[in-house]
Every structure is written in C-alpha cells, then in structure tokens.
Amino acid sequence: MEAVSSIEQLLLDAYLREGPDTRPVVAMNGRTRIVSAEAARQLSDEALAALELGAARMVRDGRAEPRVCPVPDADGLIAGLQPVVSSGTVVGAVAVLSESGFAAAGGHGRGAGPDRLLPGLAGSSLPWRSAVSRAAALAAESGPVLIAGEPGAGKTAVARALQAGPPPLFDAAGATAAETRQWLRSLEGSPDGGPVLLRHLEVLDPSAAAVLVGILEKRPQARIVATHTPGGQPGPCLHRLVEHLSARMVTVPPLRERPEDIPALLRALAPRPAPGYPPLTWSVEARHTLEQHTWPGNVAELALLVRHLADSRRLSGPVRSEELPDAVRGAAGARHLSSLERAERAAILDALRTYGGNKARAAKALGIARATVYRKLRSYGI
Numbered sequence: 001m002e003a004v005s006s007i008e009q010l011l012l013d014a015y016l017r018e019g020p021d022t023r024p025v026v027a028m029n030g031r032t033r034i035v036s037a038e039a040a041r042q043l044s045d046e047a048l049a050a051l052e053l054g055a056a057r058m059v060r061d062g063r064a065e066p067r068v069c070p071v072p073d074a075d076g077l078i079a080g081l082q083p084v085v086s087s088g089t090v091v092g093a094v095a096v097l098s099e100s101g102f103a104a105a106g107g108h109g110r111g112a113g114p115d116r117l118l119p120g121l122a123g124s125s126l127p128w129r130s131a132v133s134r135a136a137a138l139a140a141e142s143g144p145v146l147i148a149g150e151p152g153a154g155k156t157a158v159a160r161a162l163q164a165g166p167p168p169l170f171d172a173a174g175a176t177a178a179e180t181r182q183w184l185r186s187l188e189g190s191p192d193g194g195p196v197l198l199r200h201l202e203v204l205d206p207s208a209a210a211v212l213v214g215i216l217e218k219r220p221q222a223r224i225v226a227t228h229t230p231g232g233q234p235g236p237c238l239h240r241l242v243e244h245l246s247a248r249m250v251t252v253p254p255l256r257e258r259p260e261d262i263p264a265l266l267r268a269l270a271p272r273p274a275p276g277y278p279p280l281t282w283s284v285e286a287r288h289t290l291e292q293h294t295w296p297g298n299v300a301e302l303a304l305l306v307r308h309l310a311d312s313r314r315l316s317g318p319v320r321s322e323e324l325p326d327a328v329r330g331a332a333g334a335r336h337l338s339s340l341e342r343a344e345r346a347a348i349l350d351a352l353r354t355y356g357g358n359k360a361r362a363a364k365a366l367g368i369a370r371a372t373v374y375r376k377l378r379s380y381g382i
Contacts, residue, residue, distance in 0.1 A: 006086070011027045018082075024097040027093070028092060051071070064085050064246060067081045068130040080095065085246055121154075146226050148230060154299045155229075159227055160197065171200060172208075180208050184208060197224075197226075198226040201241070262287065262290050265299060266290075271306075281318040288321075289321045289324055290324070296345060347366065
C-alpha cells in the first residue's frame with residue numbers, strides 16, 4: 001500500500017508542476033486519474049480514454065520519452081505526454097493539452113509555426129511543432145531544460161534557440177577532466193547559475209554528474225540548457241542527474257518521424273549561392289526519395305548531403321534522384337547496421353557537420369586517420 005501511495009504522490013507532484021489551475025492537464029497511471037477543471041471542460045469521455053490508453057502504453061513500453069497523443073473529439077488539440085519516472089521506471093504520465101502544440105505561445109492552430117516560437121527552426125510537422133512548443137513553454141519559465149534525442153536530430157539547434165543571444169557553451173564530449181572541473185567551479189560561482197548551454201551531458205563522468213546535481217538542487221532555477229543523447233546504461237550519478245531533469249525534458253523527434261519537414265529543411269540547410277548562380281532546388285522525385293529514406297544520421301546527415309551537392313554539383317536545374325547517394329536511393333542503404341555501426345556513423349556525421357565537411361579536421365577530432373573516415377563513409381554509403 002505504501003508503494004501505491006508513493007506512486008500516487010509522484011503523479012500528483014508531476015501534475016501540480018504543470019500548473020493545472022489554468023491549464024488543461026491530466027495525470028494518470030491506469031489506476032488513478034487527476035483531471036484539471038480546464039481539461040474536464042474541454043475533453044469528452046472518449047478523449048480521456050484515449051489519453052489513458054496513451055499513458056498505459058508509455059508505462060508498458062517503459063521508455064521515459066515524451067510523446068504526442070492525438071485527442072479525439074477535440075478539434076485542433078493535441079496532448080503532450082510526459083512520463084512520470086520513479087527509480088528509472090515509468091509509473092505514469094502527465095498530459096498537457098494545447099492547440100496544435102502552440103497554445104502556450106499564443107499560436108492559432110496550424111497557422112503558427114515553430115519559427116514563430118523559436119526563430120531559426122525549420123519544420124511544421126506535428127512531432128516537431130509539439131517539441132518546439134514544449135521547449136518554448138519551458139524556456140518561458142525559470143529552471144533548467146533537458147533537450148534529448150538521437151544523434152544529429154537537432155538538439156543543439158533547439159537549445160541555442162531557447163537562449164537570448166549566444167550562450168556560453170560547454171561541450172562535455174570535447175573537454176578534459178580538468179576543463180570539466182573548471183567549468184563546474186565557474187558555474188557554482190555564477191550568481192544565478194547561467195545562462196549556459198551544456199552539450200553531451202551523457203558523457204559527464206560520475207563525479208561531474210554528482211557535482212551538477214548538487215548545483216541544481218541548490219539552485220533549482222538555474223538557467224542551464226543541456227543536450228542529452230540516451231543510450232547504454234548510465235551510471236547511478238548520471239541516472240540521478242537525468243532523472244532530476246526529466247520533469248523539464250523535451251525530446252527532439254528523429255527525422256524519420258517527420259519526413260514532411262524535409263522540404264523546409266532543404267531550404268534552410270542550402271548555402272547561399274554565389275552571385276550569379278541559382279539556388280539549389282530539388283525535383284519532385286528527389287524530394288520523394290529523400291522523404292522515403294530512414295535518415296539514421298538525422299538532420300546532420302541531411303545537412304552533409306546538401307552541402308556536398310552544393311559544393312560539388314556541376315549540373316544545372318533541380319537536383320534529380322539519380323544524383324543522390326546510393327544509401328539514400330536504397331542500394332547501399334539496404335544493409336542493416338548494428339547499433340555500434342549506427343553510433344559510429346552518427347559520430348562521423350556529427351564531426352563532419354561540426355567542421356563544415358572538412359574530413360581531416362573531423363578525423364582529428366574523432367581520433368582516427370583520415371583514410372579511415374573515407375573508408376567508413378564509403379562503407380556506410382555516405
């Protein structure tokens with residue numbers, strides 16, 4: 001009975017954090033349902049049942065990742081489902097309703113776009129709008145924000161968009177232990193704990209993760225935006241840090257879940273043409289081919305493809321599907337990649353994007369020979 005009471009308390013705490021006095025919020029775990037007055041006014045029994053089903057799936061799957069849930073009989077409304085986690089186990093979910101993902105920012109259904117909420121972000125798909133909407137809502141409040149997602153999905157782009165002006169950046173993946181300690185000391189000495197952008201939270205060593213938890217416990221309003229790529233089994237200190245931040249987490253959807261955003265991304269990623277040259281355009285067949293690709297490297301992979309074509313293409317007119325790499329057209333891409341190969345592929349793509357496609361600099365950052373980078377690129381059909 002104590003375990004049940006403890007779970008219900010966690011559910012209630014998560015519900016109260018979402019401001020149910022003025023917002024449509026529902027918390028549930030299959031046994032308990034907490035419905036705000038605004039949610040009760042807007043939702044039918046069928047809509048509440050659909051949210052219950054979404055929460056039950058989240059508990060059953062055990063994946064602590066926010067999701068978007070359609071709402072029946074509620075025209076223009078979507079629900080963002082946030083997991084309620086206890087000791088690494090999903091025990092329930094909190095649903096926050098909004099108008100097509102933009103109510104919190106004063107949008108009007110499909111007429112509002114992510115670029116209006118967070119300038120510089122391309123895309124208008126439902127998963128992308130929902131993620132950007134939640135990010136904008138969290139940024140409007142005090143406190144840290146965790147941006148989670150697959151490698152190359154656009155976590156850093158969202159994190160940068162949350163900050164007014166370029167924030168101080170600390171990349172844990174490229175820092176030594178001494179540099180990490182120095183950064184933590186400066187963060188402890190900062191009057192308000194930010195603003196700061198922390199990339200690759202997942203590679204912090206146990207002592208650094210423990211220190212950061214201590215800072216966040218002392219300063220719950222610290223303006224830290226951190227990016228996190230889930231994967232592997234985190235140690236207890238990192239697990240505690242992620243769990244501490246999970247209530248204010250945004251999951252950036254992978255590109256394969258928002259292929260309708262590819263046309264907007266192609267426009268955003270294309271470099272400015274040289275004077276007298278036309279901009280890069282795409283045939284209908286090429287766009288269709290790009291939308292069918294699974295994009296294991298996500299937006300980073302697409303950006304690399306666009307840059308390569310813009311730099312090396314000598315043909316005129318729209319890009320045709322036969323100009324695309326074999327991996328994108330399906331020939332070389334048909335080979336199933338192991339989880340290790342996918343991680344390696346994503347790391348190479350991320351390094352190439354960071355260094356503007358310069359393979360020598362990317363190889364040096366990765367600690368491998370340039371010839372190895374070329375061989376890996378051919379192997380993965382990039």
